[in-house]
Amino acid sequence: MKKVAIIGAGPAGIEAASILANQQVEVLLFEKSLNTLSNMLDKAYLFPDFSPANDLVDKLNKKLLHQQITLFTGTEITDVKKDGKEWKVIDAKGMSYIVSAVLLTSGYSVFDAKRKEELGYGIYNGVITSIDLEKMIKYNQIENSMGDKPKRIVFLQCVGSRDEKSGNNYCSKICCVTAVKQAIEVKKLLPDTDVYIFYMDLRMWGQSFEEMYRESQEKYDVSYVRGRISEAASTFDKKIQIKAEDTLLGVPLKMTTDLLVLMVGMEASCGTKTLAETLHIKGEYGFAKSLNCHLQDNETTQQGLFIAGSCKRPMGINETLADARSASVIIMDYINAMQENDK
Amino acid sequence: MSNYFSPFVLPFLFGVIALIVICLIKYIRWYKQFDRLQKTILLKNIFSLRFLSAIWETVMEALFHRKIFKRNFLLGYMHASIALGWFLLIVVGAIESELALETDKPFWIGIFYRYFIHDPQAFPNAHFFAHLMDFILLIVLSGVILAYVKSVFSRFFGMKKTSKHVVFDRFAKFSLWLIFPLRLISESFTAALYNNGGFLTQGLGDLINYSVADILEIPAWTLYSFALGTFFVAMPFSRYMHIFTEVILIFLRKWGLSENENVSGFTMYELSACSRCGICIDNCPLYKDLKLQGVQSIYFLRDLRYKRPKEEIADNCLMCMRCMAECPVGLDLMTIRRQLRNKKELDTNDNYKYIDNLQSFNSIGRVIYFAGCMSHLTPGIIDAMLTIFDKVDQKYWFMDKDKTICCGRPLMQQGFTIQASELRRKNTQLIKQSGANMLITSCPICYQSFKKEYNLPIQVMHHTEYIHMLIKSGKLKVRKDDLKVVYHDPCELGRACGIYQQPRQILKTISTLLKTKNEKENSLCCGYNLGNTVIEPEQQGEIRNAALGSLIAKNPDVIATACPMCKKAFKRATNCNVKDIAELVKENMIL
Numbered sequence: 001m002k003k004v005a006i007i008g009a010g011p012a013g014i015e016a017a018s019i020l021a022n023q024q025v026e027v028l029l030f031e032k033s034l035n036t037l038s039n040m041l042d043k044a045y046l047f048p049d050f051s052p053a054n055d056l057v058d059k060l061n062k063k064l065l066h067q068q069i070t071l072f073t074g075t076e077i078t079d080v081k082k083d084g085k086e087w088k089v090i091d092a093k094g095m096s097y098i099v100s101a102v103l104l105t106s107g108y109s110v111f112d113a114k115r116k117e118e119l120g121y122g123i124y125n126g127v128i129t130s131i132d133l134e135k136m137i138k139y140n141q142i143e144n145s146m147g148d149k150p151k152r153i154v155f156l157q158c159v160g161s162r163d164e165k166s167g168n169n170y171c172s173k174i175c176c177v178t179a180v181k182q183a184i185e186v187k188k189l190l191p192d193t194d195v196y197i198f199y200m201d202l203r204m205w206g207q208s209f210e211e212m213y214r215e216s217q218e219k220y221d222v223s224y225v226r227g228r229i230s231e232a233a234s235t236f237d238k239k240i241q242i243k244a245e246d247t248l249l250g251v252p253l254k255m256t257t258d259l260l261v262l263m264v265g266m267e268a269s270c271g272t273k274t275l276a277e278t279l280h281i282k283g284e285y286g287f288a289k290s291l292n293c294h295l296q297d298n299e300t301t302q303q304g305l306f307i308a309g310s311c312k313r314p315m316g317i318n319e320t321l322a323d324a325r326s327a328s329v330i331i332m333d334y335i336n337a338m339q340e341n342d343k
Numbered sequence: 344m345s346n347y348f349s350p351f352v353l354p355f356l357f358g359v360i361a362l363i364v365i366c367l368i369k370y371i372r373w374y375k376q377f378d379r380l381q382k383t384i385l386l387k388n389i390f391s392l393r394f395l396s397a398i399w400e401t402v403m404e405a406l407f408h409r410k411i412f413k414r415n416f417l418l419g420y421m422h423a424s425i426a427l428g429w430f431l432l433i434v435v436g437a438i439e440s441e442l443a444l445e446t447d448k449p450f451w452i453g454i455f456y457r458y459f460i461h462d463p464q465a466f467p468n469a470h471f472f473a474h475l476m477d478f479i480l481l482i483v484l485s486g487v488i489l490a491y492v493k494s495v496f497s498r499f500f501g502m503k504k505t506s507k508h509v510v511f512d513r514f515a516k517f518s519l520w521l522i523f524p525l526r527l528i529s530e531s532f533t534a535a536l537y538n539n540g541g542f543l544t545q546g547l548g549d550l551i552n553y554s555v556a557d558i559l560e561i562p563a564w565t566l567y568s569f570a571l572g573t574f575f576v577a578m579p580f581s582r583y584m585h586i587f588t589e590v591i592l593i594f595l596r597k598w599g600l601s602e603n604e605n606v607s608g609f610t611m612y613e614l615s616a617c618s619r620c621g622i623c624i625d626n627c628p629l630y631k632d633l634k635l636q637g638v639q640s641i642y643f644l645r646d647l648r649y650k651r652p653k654e655e656i657a658d659n660c661l662m663c664m665r666c667m668a669e670c671p672v673g674l675d676l677m678t679i680r681r682q683l684r685n686k687k688e689l690d691t692n693d694n695y696k697y698i699d700n701l702q703s704f705n706s707i708g709r710v711i712y713f714a715g716c717m718s719h720l721t722p723g724i725i726d727a728m729l730t731i732f733d734k735v736d737q738k739y740w741f742m743d744k745d746k747t748i749c750c751g752r753p754l755m756q757q758g759f760t761i762q763a764s765e766l767r768r769k770n771t772q773l774i775k776q777s778g779a780n781m782l783i784t785s786c787p788i789c790y791q792s793f794k795k796e797y798n799l800p801i802q803v804m805h806h807t808e809y810i811h812m813l814i815k816s817g818k819l820k821v822r823k824d825d826l827k828v829v830y831h832d833p834c835e836l837g838r839a840c841g842i843y844q845q846p847r848q849i850l851k852t853i854s855t856l857l858k859t860k861n862e863k864e865n866s867l868c869c870g871y872n873l874g875n876t877v878i879e880p881e882q883q884g885e886i887r888n889a890a891l892g893s894l895i896a897k898n899p900d901v902i903a904t905a906c907p908m909c910k911k912a913f914k915r916a917t918n919c920n921v922k923d924i925a926e927l928v929k930e931n932m933i934l
Contacts, residue, residue: 115915118720164880166915231719234726 012309013105015324021068044138111160120232150258161265172265187220298327351565358572376608397597415501424486477541515581525567585618602678623666657683662874684758703776715786717907727929752792787836811845832866833906869912
């Protein structure tokens with residue numbers, strides 16, 4: 001039997017499903033929500049090439065039209081058990097499926113900004129998250145709480161990342177460049193709007209990120225302030241007043257803005273946390289843990305259980321896709337070896 | 344020389360004299376260490392009727408140990424049987440000798456009565472006294488036996504962790520444990536020889552061979568006397584110094600004395616009044632949730648008494664007051680801790696220059712709203728309060744809206760007392776100049792500060808008190824929703840200021856209030872109290888999770904609290920709704 005269950009139909013799950021299917025493996029792809037790629041549906045453009053997110057969504061979804069792939073949407077996997085040499089995957093309705101290997105691609109969820117109440121998310125309409133802004137950019141509806149075009153937008157980095165108090169000490173890795181990307185997009189749509197980005201460090205680690213950062217300053221006049229925003233309050237005219245410290249100048253500062261955008265970090269999704277727990281592969285911060293991060297980064301302590309994508313750690317889309325492809329290769333090896341042994 | 348003397352009395356005599364001399368030296372020295380104000384207060388009140396209530400408290404606490412009984416019956420019985428029993432042995436013994444003898448009554452006669460008075464009919468009803476003394480001795484012995492058991496199985500006494508003691512304590516403890524069994528044995532030997540015992544000693548004495556008793560009588564009484572002497576000499580240097588000091592402390596407190604900013608003679612009385620019972624250990628969050636040892640009040644006071652404690656220990660306390668709520672002697676543990684956090688010498692003068700530029704605001708006919716620094720990090724609370732003010736047409740001056748100073752308490756907690764008083768001075772000036780008639784704050788830290796550390800001419804209210812008043816007077820109309828709510832008592836509002844009822848009344852009016860395991864003075868600290876600057880965020884999280892676990896045990900829809908700090912602490916760690924009472928009231932206002 002060449003049959004693999006993949007849990008989570010995001011970029012990683014779909015890419016792995018398509019590669020395995022091309023290798024004549026029967027793939028059962030389970031997705032908790034009603035849509036595939038639900039985290040990507042409201043994305044406007046992707047960094048670093050500003051390609052429309054829709055293009056990627058369409059291409060990925062097209063890969064699912066394969067006779068070896070069975071997609072189960074609205075199907076939550078509640079338990080995964082080793083069953084002899086095989087695996088038994090059980091959904092919320094109690095249906096169980098026998099497969100030879102399981103790939104966990106249950107992904108991430110974004111940090112709930114309401115947990116940092118001092119920043120006013122959920123209290124003041126002018127405070128939004130990077131997810132909300134991405135949607136505004138996508139539908140070209142960047143508006144403040146009064147429905148007007150904002151004259152000033154302030155981004156705050158590291159909301160729920162690198163933050164001991166919220167319990168997430170790690171860097172979410174993609175928010176720095178996302179803010180640069182979104183700042184440029186805002187400037188393209190609203191050239192007269194002032195854009196400020198408050199940061200701790202700017203980590204421009206990826207290919208052409210540094211160039212984007214430079215371009216944002218030289219061509220789009222985005223201003224960068226090193227320092228964290230300590231609190232946000234509402235003004236009488238429904239704008240947002242922020243208090244911060246400019247740590248390069250060493251002065252406290254106050255600023256009024258129409259929109260405050262919180263760059264929310266990535267956390268292990270609810271599904272990742274519970275499945276990693278039940279499968280005994282729980283790593284730091286609720287992410288799933290690979291056997292080792294160099295040569296066995298898709299394998300786990302459980303034979304036949306593999307992991308890929310942002311259920312392991314924060315990852316961008318391109319990295320996620322690459323990781324899914326690497327997982328597919330390892331899974332093929334595993335299934336082939338199993339069949340050799342059976343003969 | 345008295346007829347009633349034998350050389351074996353000498354160890355006892357020596358012990359008593361040493362005890363009296365050492366105690367007097369100590370007490371006089373500590374009195375001299377009182378500051379001028381404390382001495383004035385003492386002299387003013389010493390001849391008032393307050394001693395009556397002091398005597399009442401002495402009987403209830405020092406003899407009956409009421410507070411310990413409330414905590415655990417066995418533990419209370421153990422303490423009361425030894426303290427009250429021993430006291431009665433001395434008193435009834437004195438009465439007995441008073442009745443038996445006319446002249447020549449040395450003071451030790453009551454202690455060694457059976458040895459010296461052989462006649463069982465020495466006075467009318469002497470038999471009754473013999474039985475009574477035996478009964479009291481039996482009670483004391485039962486307490487001593489419980490003490491033996493407790494040192495092995497402390498769990499039966501409601502204590503998981505018992506304290507570790509210094510050398511003098513061990514000496515004193517073992518001699519104390521020997522005194523009463525030795526008294527029983529000595530009296531039984533004498534009873535065997537002269538038939539002058541009560542039901543217990545005579546019963547035992549009848550079992551003893553006459554010639555054996557004849558040989559062992561004197562050695563037994565000698566050992567008894569030695570045990571007493573040893574205990575008395577060790578006592579002033581051991582934890583048993585609390586026996587007398589606790590009584591003196593009760594009187595000092597009734598006469599109006601309390602701790603002040605610095606270590607004073609009063610502090611020395613408090614340190615010695617600590618019996619090191621260890622009741623404070625079990626419920627200290629640092630022990631209960633983090634297993635940190637050696638930082639609890641018992642150890643802190645012990646270290647302070649024998650040597651200067653390490654600064655880190657002084658700093659390693661949440662100041663949640665849980666130990667104070669438990670302390671049977673009612674020691675002011677928080678103030679003593681703060682006295683050792685002295686950082687007023689640090690030069691921070693330049694930091695406070697800006698405060699002189701702050702302006703007051705004419706607030707005649709208004710109230711002052713002082714949200715507090717922490718509420719600025721929970722804007723939902725401020726938003727709710729301002730909405731409520733508007734709703735009831737209450738004009739206000741939002742004093743710390745912008746460009747403002749802190750109430751000063753966090754600085755004071757950390758020992759920056761001079762710096763804190765600078766802030767208090769400026770705030771007091773601003774408040775007085777404003778002409779407002781009431782100050783309302785959303786932060787229990789500020790509330791405690793304004794209430795206790797300021798001397799404001801206007802009324803100070805926490806917003807739960809204020810909202811409760813609005814609802815009660817009918818000014819604010821609210822509806823009842825169908826949510827199940829639990830209430831978390833913040834340390835600074837509950838244990839520190841005694842505000843337990845108003846928040847509960849409000850919640851009962853607008854929702855269904857569920858009971859939780861740890862309520863009111865037993866509530867658990869959220870872990871984020873500003874008092875501790877030593878523990879790590881992960882450790883704060885552990886303490887928070889313990890408190891959270893007790894709150895969500897009954898699956899409430901909302902965790903309600905009345906402190907921005909607690910709100911932030913819980914909100915970080917649970918999917919359950921966490922809201923301030925003000926926010927819940929805002930949601931339930933009838934438009």
